[in-house]
Amino acid sequence: MKAGILTVSDRSSRGEREDASGPALSRWLEKRGVKTGRLEIVPDEGDRIAAVLRNWADEEEFELILTTGGTGLSPRDVTPEATLTVVERTIPGFGERMRSRSLEKTPMAVLSRAVAGVRKRSLIINLPGSPKGAVENLEAVWDAVPHAVEKIRGDESECAPPHVP
Secondary structure, eight states: OOOEEEEEEEHHHHHHSOOOOOHHHHHHHHHOOOOEEEEEESOOHHHHHHHHHIIIIIIISSSEEEEEESSSSSOOHHHHHHHHHHOSSSOHHHHHHHHHHHHOGGGGGGOOOOEEEEEEEEEEEESSSHHHHHHHHHHHHHHGHHHHHHHHTTTOOOOSOOOOO
């Protein structure tokens, strides 16, 4: 599996703060045999976010695209809205699972607006902007990610063995 990681941060895009989340996610993925094909930083601007997501799904054909940052309530937090303009199908269970797991650690998890979805043959998942939060949220859904990627890519095998009474 090949991934693209997009950090959404005004400060990091201006060089005022080092991006720690993108590299943390890349290291975490590498331990699981996933190669990071691209690691980029853009400001909190919906059109810029959407353009990268479209390019990575349509041209780069990454199986997995992760965003980190821009999922909160600040006026410039627009990553979920940008993602929703790009995906063809949403996968609500990813966001639900991430928020549920995060609620075990902080009541502020209810403020996350992270979404996930499919564009063409790519799985796109929004993650929080902190390195710890990004990795913890990816861990929360990771068991489903490889299977989701296989299905998006056309695997027609059964998801579960048939129930025999």
